[in-house]
Amino acid sequence: MKLHLLKLFLNEFKKRKKKTSLITFAIAWGTLSLLLMMSFGRGLSNQFRIGFQGLGEDLILVNGGRTSMDYQGLPKGRAIRLFASDIDLIGRLIPEIKRICPESYNLGEIKYKDQETNRNVRGVYADFGPMRNTIAQAGGRFINPDDVTYSRRVAFLGWHLAEELFKGKNPINEEIYINRMPFKVIGVMMKKLQNSNYQGLDYDHVYIPLSTMALVDSQKYIDMMHIQPTERKYARYVENRVKEILGEKYRFDKDDKYALSVFNTIEAGEIAGKVFMGIEIFLGLIGGLTLLIAAVGVTNLMYAMVKERTREIGVKMALGAKRRHIVWQFLLEALFIFLKGTFWGALIAFNIVSLVRLAPMNYEMTSIQSYLLRPDFSTDILVTFIVIMGILVFFSGIFPALRASKMNPVDALRYE
Numbered sequence: 001m002k003l004h005l006l007k008l009f010l011n012e013f014k015k016r017k018k019k020t021s022l023i024t025f026a027i028a029w030g031t032l033s034l035l036l037m038m039s040f041g042r043g044l045s046n047q048f049r050i051g052f053q054g055l056g057e058d059l060i061l062v063n064g065g066r067t068s069m070d071y072q073g074l075p076k077g078r079a080i081r082l083f084a085s086d087i088d089l090i091g092r093l094i095p096e097i098k099r100i101c102p103e104s105y106n107l108g109e110i111k112y113k114d115q116e117t118n119r120n121v122r123g124v125y126a127d128f129g130p131m132r133n134t135i136a137q138a139g140g141r142f143i144n145p146d147d148v149t150y151s152r153r154v155a156f157l158g159w160h161l162a163e164e165l166f167k168g169k170n171p172i173n174e175e176i177y178i179n180r181m182p183f184k185v186i187g188v189m190m191k192k193l194q195n196s197n198y199q200g201l202d203y204d205h206v207y208i209p210l211s212t213m214a215l216v217d218s219q220k221y222i223d224m225m226h227i228q229p230t231e232r233k234y235a236r237y238v239e240n241r242v243k244e245i246l247g248e249k250y251r252f253d254k255d256d257k258y259a260l261s262v263f264n265t266i267e268a269g270e271i272a273g274k275v276f277m278g279i280e281i282f283l284g285l286i287g288g289l290t291l292l293i294a295a296v297g298v299t300n301l302m303y304a305m306v307k308e309r310t311r312e313i314g315v316k317m318a319l320g321a322k323r324r325h326i327v328w329q330f331l332l333e334a335l336f337i338f339l340k341g342t343f344w345g346a347l348i349a350f351n352i353v354s355l356v357r358l359a360p361m362n363y364e365m366t367s368i369q370s371y372l373l374r375p376d377f378s379t380d381i382l383v384t385f386i387v388i389m390g391i392l393v394f395f396s397g398i399f400p401a402l403r404a405s406k407m408n409p410v411d412a413l414r415y416e
Helices: 002-015 017-052 084-093 145-149 159-166 210-216 232-250 265-308 310-318 323-357 379-405 409-414
Strands: 060-064 097-112 115-124 154-157 175-178 181-188 206-209 224-229 260-264
Touching (some): 017 379, 060 232, 084 232, 097 210, 115 159, 154 175, 159 181, 206 210, 224 232, 232 260, 232 265, 260 265, 265 379, 323 379
Antiparallel strands (some): 060 224, 060 260, 097 115, 097 175, 097 224, 154 206
């Protein structure tokens, strides 16, 4: 019986091929719109997260400021400087800290043979690499603890600076000059997407051991400390404890918002993540509405087909066809229209996403192109789409099918 219904359905569908072609196109267009909107929305969110992690993952950045409140007889307007000794103090008093690293930076003259430029020179500890997602390319390495202990004259280069100085030549073990002092290049940074920075993007800087920085720059204080809590939930607690400890040491009110400049990347990332999630949902809704309009077209077509085939339905029911046969016939027709349009829409969407992902990523750019070149046609998007399609298929076909099955055979035969 089911095979007979299927053959009957195919015969009826062929007769109305021209009428269904426009609706099939509308379904394909709605499918294409929905999948592309969801894929590009997800890619936008993913690329933002990756780009934000280019500054570092789960970091609290602290640098000195200037007091804005009188405290214990001391006037406001005092400059607060941080020192390398603060790193040991904070690391010892706050067990919720996983890693902590100082950083000093200043503009320096970088020279290799006849190539010369001015770039930021950063003095750091070995933990700076994993904290800031600063990874060495194959054949090189980042600064290690011994480099800091023995004040070695070694340098780690941002990839863009390395290309500018060495013009494609392998920089490893080559000698460069920083403020006229020789340094050996030990590594070059791997390319990474970065959408947040201070003092410029990481790919354009030179990194040397903090202890060696004193040879390049006479500055005794550090410019910034990087703090990574053991868990994200401790971020706010660690931030408050740092203010308390440094406030007690340097005698300023822990509630003074200008004594220290603190950037909590964990909280900032969560806020921005919610914004991009909202954009992703919004784009999905736009695509869903396009598909919904196509579904309404299918429903209207099915109602028109029911009206057009009223006498046919009456004949079938008079010859013994049951209500479920009529319901299944119209549901199958609606399903076939959806499947045909969905197949072509999904196929085109998948190929568009694949082609866009083949475009090379320009890591020097921080524009919208950096986010749109990596749409994500992921499994959860496909599952969401299938669920939406299942709901639309059911509601587009069930009401016309029920209307057809409830017809009185005698009245249907009399219909002109």
